[in-house]
Amino acid sequence: MIVEMNKLTLIGLEWEKDQILTRLMRHGVVEINPTADEELSLSQTVKEKNDKVLRQLSDNISVTKNVLSFLGEMDTRKTGLFPQKRVVRPKHFNESLLLPTGVLGDVYQTSRLIERLNSLKTAQNRARADEEFLKPWMDYDVDLSLPGTKFTVITLGTLPANIDVNVCKTQVEQAGGVLEVVSSDAAQFYISVLSHLEDSDEVSAALRDFGFTRVTHQGKGTASAQTRQLEETIQKNAAEIEELTRRLTDIAQNKEIFETVYDYLVLKQEKTRAQAKFAGTENWFMFRGWIVKDAREAVQKELEENFTVSIEFLEPEPDEPIPILLENKPFVQPFEMITKMYSLPSRGELDPNAVMAPFFLIFFGMMLGDAGYGLILTIFSAIILKKYKFEGMADSLMRLMFLCGISTTVFGALYGSWFGNFFLILQEQTGSPIFNFARAWWFDPLDDPMRLLMFSFALGGIHIAVGLALKAYNLIKKGKVLDAVFDVGFWYVLLGGITLWLTGFSVVGQYLTIGGAVGLVLTQGRGSKNIVGKFFGGLSSLYDVTSYMSDILSYSRLLGLGLSTAVIGQVVNTMGSLGGFQFVGILMFAIVFVIGHVFNLLINTLGSYVHTSRLQYVEFFGKFYEGGGREFLPLKRETKYVTIATDDDIAGKNG
Numbered sequence: 001m002i003v004e005m006n007k008l009t010l011i012g013l014e015w016e017k018d019q020i021l022t023r024l025m026r027h028g029v030v031e032i033n034p035t036a037d038e039e040l041s042l043s044q045t046v047k048e049k050n051d052k053v054l055r056q057l058s059d060n061i062s063v064t065k066n067v068l069s070f071l072g073e074m075d076t077r078k079t080g081l082f083p084q085k086r087v088v089r090p091k092h093f094n095e096s097l098l099l100p101t102g103v104l105g106d107v108y109q110t111s112r113l114i115e116r117l118n119s120l121k122t123a124q125n126r127a128r129a130d131e132e133f134l135k136p137w138m139d140y141d142v143d144l145s146l147p148g149t150k151f152t153v154i155t156l157g158t159l160p161a162n163i164d165v166n167v168c169k170t171q172v173e174q175a176g177g178v179l180e181v182v183s184s185d186a187a188q189f190y191i192s193v194l195s196h197l198e199d200s201d202e203v204s205a206a207l208r209d210f211g212f213t214r215v216t217h218q219g220k221g222t223a224s225a226q227t228r229q230l231e232e233t234i235q236k237n238a239a240e241i242e243e244l245t246r247r248l249t250d251i252a253q254n255k256e257i258f259e260t261v262y263d264y265l266v267l268k269q270e271k272t273r274a275q276a277k278f279a280g281t282e283n284w285f286m287f288r289g290w291i292v293k294d295a296r297e298a299v300q301k302e303l304e305e306n307f308t309v310s311i312e313f314l315e316p317e318p319d320e321p322i323p324i325l326l327e328n329k330p331f332v333q334p335f336e337m338i339t340k341m342y343s344l345p346s347r348g349e350l351d352p353n354a355v356m357a358p359f360f361l362i363f364f365g366m367m368l369g370d371a372g373y374g375l376i377l378t379i380f381s382a383i384i385l386k387k388y389k390f391e392g393m394a395d396s397l398m399r400l401m402f403l404c405g406i407s408t409t410v411f412g413a414l415y416g417s418w419f420g421n422f423f424l425i426l427q428e429q430t431g432s433p434i435f436n437f438a439r440a441w442w443f444d445p446l447d448d449p450m451r452l453l454m455f456s457f458a459l460g461g462i463h464i465a466v467g468l469a470l471k472a473y474n475l476i477k478k479g480k481v482l483d484a485v486f487d488v489g490f491w492y493v494l495l496g497g498i499t500l501w502l503t504g505f506s507v508v509g510q511y512l513t514i515g516g517a518v519g520l521v522l523t524q525g526r527g528s529k530n531i532v533g534k535f536f537g538g539l540s541s542l543y544d545v546t547s548y549m550s551d552i553l554s555y556s557r558l559l560g561l562g563l564s565t566a567v568i569g570q571v572v573n574t575m576g577s578l579g580g581f582q583f584v585g586i587l588m589f590a591i592v593f594v595i596g597h598v599f600n601l602l603i604n605t606l607g608s609y610v611h612t613s614r615l616q617y618v619e620f621f622g623k624f625y626e627g628g629g630r631e632f633l634p635l636k637r638e639t640k641y642v643t644i645a646t647d648d649d650i651a652g653k654n655g
Contacts, residue, residue, distance in 0.1 A: 001351050003325040004293040005632070007314040011286045016307045017278075021271045021635065023302060026644075028636030029295040031323055032287050035279040050276050057269045060104060063111050064262045070114050071252040074245075082388045085643045086256060093264055093644055103261045110251055110258070117244040120237045127230045127237070130219070134230075136183045136190040137223035144217035144226070153200045157207070157214045158188040165189055168210045177203035190215075259641035267637060274635050290323050290632065322347050324629035332357050334400035337393055342617050343627025350474055352625055356616055359463055361407040363615055366456070367561035367608035368404075369445070370569060371412025372419035373601045377405030404608075415562070416440025419597055420569025429581055445562055446570075453559045460555030460619070461499065464548065467623030468492065474624060490519035495548060517542060551619045557611050565604045572596030 008030060012020055024030045098104045137144060137156075148154045159168060165181060172179040176199030182190045195203040204212075219226045279286045291299065296313055303309050316322050324344040326336050328351070335357045345351055368374065381402035390398060412418065416439050423438035445452040468488050475484040494516025501509030520542060576592035579585030621627075637644060 001327060001354075002345060002347070002349075003327045003632075005290045005316065005322045005325070006293045006296060007288065007316055008291040009286070009288050009312040009314075010303075011284065011310040013308050014280065014283050014285055016309075017275065017285050018271065020303060020307055020309065021274060023306070024299070025267065025271065025635050025637050027295060027299055027302075028634050029292040029299065030289055031291075031632055031634045032274045032277050032289040034277040035287070046280070046282060047276075050272060053272050054269065054276070057265055057272060060098075060107075061262065061265045061269065064104075064107050064258060064265060067107055067110050067114065068255060068258055068262060071110075071248065071255045071258070074249050074252040075255060076249065077253065082384070082390070084389060085639065085641060086259075087645045088260060088642045090644055093260060093642070098261075098264070103257050107258055107261060110248070113244055113248060113251075117241060117248065120241050120244070124234060124237050124241065127234050131227060131230050131234075134217075134223040134227050136185070137217075138183075138227070140182045140192060141222055141224075142192070143221055144223060145220045148194075148197075151197050153195050153197055153203075155193040155195070155200075155204075155207075155214065156191070156217070157193075157212050158190055159207075159213075160211045161186060161188050163189075163210050165191075168207070171206045171209070172203055175199060175202040175206040177206070256641075263639040263642050267639065270635065270638070292325065292634075316347075320347075321630065323632035325632035326351055326353065328353055330399075331403075334396045334403065335360060337396040337400070338613055338616060340631075341613070342621060342625075344629035344631055346626055346629045348478070349626060349629070350470055350477075350624075352470065352621065355466060355470065356620065359466075359620065360612055360616060361403055362459065363558060363612040364404045364608050365407030365409075365411035366459075366558045367565070367611060368408040368604055369411045369415050369562040369565050370417045370419065370601075371409045372417075372422070372597070373565070373605070374405045374408030374410070374412050376601065377401055377605070378409060379405075381405055411562075414440065414442035415566065416444050417566050417569065419593075420566060420571075420573045422569075422573055422593070425573055425577060445559070446566055449559060449563060452562065453556060456555045456558035457552055459558070460552045461495075463555070463615070463620055464551055464623060465492070465495075467620045471624035486519070486523035490516050490523065491548075492516075494520060494545070498545070554615065554619055557615070561604065561607055561611060564607075565600065568600045568604070569597065572600060 010020075134144075140156075142154070144156065146154055159165060161184065165179075169179045172193060172195075175195075177193050177195035180192045180194075182192055184190065193203060193207065217226075219229075221229075274287075275285075277287060291313070300311050300313075303311065324347070326339075326344070328336060332354050335353045338356070338360065339345075339351075339353055365374070381398050385395075385398050385402065416424075418438045421438075423435045426432075427435035427438070443451055468491060472484040472488040475481070475487070493512050497509045497512025497514075497516055499509070500506075501513060503509075572592060575596070576589035577585075579588040581589075
């Protein structure tokens with residue numbers, strides 16, 4: 001259901017503002033809206049102060065995030081599959097973390113160590129690259145940076161290995177130069193060319209004919225001297241890198257305090273952003289927003305007992321849009337994520353989750369339709385939920401998979417599909433009656449696909465009919481009873497008549513079909529201003545019959561995906577059994593079984609989720625659901641690494 005909201009106006013003293021926001025954040029039931037009245041907006045001084053704080057917080061968060069990312073790679077401790085938040089007491093989660101001598105100072109110090117380490121690694125890589133660059137010139141006993149003398153030019157460079165270097169030598173000598181091959185490899189010759197200043201242009205021209213490439217060296221001294229210097233640098237850097245790595249590894253083993261700082265900074269940033277929406281001066285502040293109606297008394301009592309505040313609650317205007325917060329029972333709550341991915345309901349609209357939930361489970365189970373896969377989903381989800389504590393969408397997703405696993409197990413047993421026909425193969429090989437449980441409790445869709453197709457269409461008809469009923473409910477709720485009769489009732493009559501007609505009740509079906517059609521023709525064009533428009537508007541509405549028929553046909557995907565899962569499962573089992581049931585054959589069967597069924601489970605679980613969601617969004621929601629609601633975004637504690645608990649909470653947990 002949609003949670004009721006009240007409008008909230010709060011006035012308080014400036015020096016109590018941070019503490020008030022901390023209390024509101026703990027409750028997580030108040031959404032703060034920007035101040036619309038320019039006359040009440042923050043003074044320029046307060047705005048500038050607030051902006052400065054936000055910039056500083058943003059910088060601190062960025063540095064802390066980068067430090068944690070680096071330390072995470074260096075942390076040698078084993079972490080679980082799903083890292084869990086640590087519980088911290090409020091006294092360990094306060095402003096002292098940000099003191100220059102506190103943890104934030106340690107964060108910046110660590111950041112400087114990381115920068116130094118990265119700088120050294122860059123220098124190390126550059127030094128090793130320079131060493132490689134110098135290797136071909138080790139036998140050249142001349143300063144590599146020497147360009148020549150007053151009257152001569154020294155040119156260093158390379159020639160392709162596929163040229164005749166002796167011919168090149170001759171050409172260079174004829175031009176007035178002397179060419180020396182310093183070294184060579186499979187790719188090129190490394191050469192030095194000495195020429196008189198007056199002949200340098202002719203020598204360069206001769207070299208170009210042979211694909212000469214000039215090489216320049218930045219360092220001074222011979223290649224061997226430069227290499228010795230580089231080796232000293234590399235050794236010195238290596239020692240410092242080792243020491244920095246050791247220090248940072250030690251810090252990484254205790255990075256939890258940095259994680260606490262990060263969460264504190266993020267929460268402080270959220271409070272500061274909230275303050276930017278306030279009105280006020282340097283002495284007082286005011287804000288307006290929304291509060292969960294049922295939480296009014298608790299919030300008001302706590303704030304008035306501890307602070308000097310004035311609080312006013314107002315009911316929203318009849319047509320005023322409100323932020324949407326959904327609240328459902330544990331069984332229905334996981335399905336909220338499906339609706340949120342589409343759109344939240346608007347004010348006054350029905351929350352569809354309670355009605356959608358059973359259809360979603362049935363459709364998912366029919367599509368995946370394998371009891372073995374269902375048990376894996378159920379058991380895996382149950383273990384994860386029991387072992388780990390999730391929040392938000394992750395929690396909803398795991399609980400949704402748990403429920404879908406149960407549905408899949410049920411339909412798989414009804415279909416007689418347990419990892420395809422795995423247990424039936426075992427029964428054939430062993431002759432044991434113990435595997436009789438794997439036979440279809442209802443029917444095997446592979447043997448009777450038309451039966452499943454008809455069942456799918458019947459479910460589709462029920463699904464659409466419920467969607468139309470919800471449309472009628474919404475119309476009646478808005479006081480539009482006649483619209484419910486005209487836009488839903490007549491369609492019930494027409495579609496019900498067509499169904500009866502097609503299923504053999506021709507006489508009753510014909511009368512209902514005609515009656516429904518006449519009703520639609522007379523009412524669906526009622527928005528037009530003239531009789532002709534009304535008639536043709538009503539007449540054209542009958543074309544929507546084809547749309548409903550198309551919608552019904554969409555439910556054939558229940559058959560398609562169900563058969564797909566079963567067929568792939570049986571193909572995997574058949575491929576695995578090709579090697580026989582001796583030792584090697586059993587080993588091959590096990591490998592094919594695991595790989596094949598894991599693939600089938602993953603791909604068809606995804607397909608079942610997508611196509612089940614599609615049936616809800618298009619065929620179901622399309623009949624009654626408008627959506628467009630804005631999500632309720634309260635000021636609350638949204639942390640990444642820690643959970644803030646009271647001392648009583650922790651005492652209770654330990655007790």
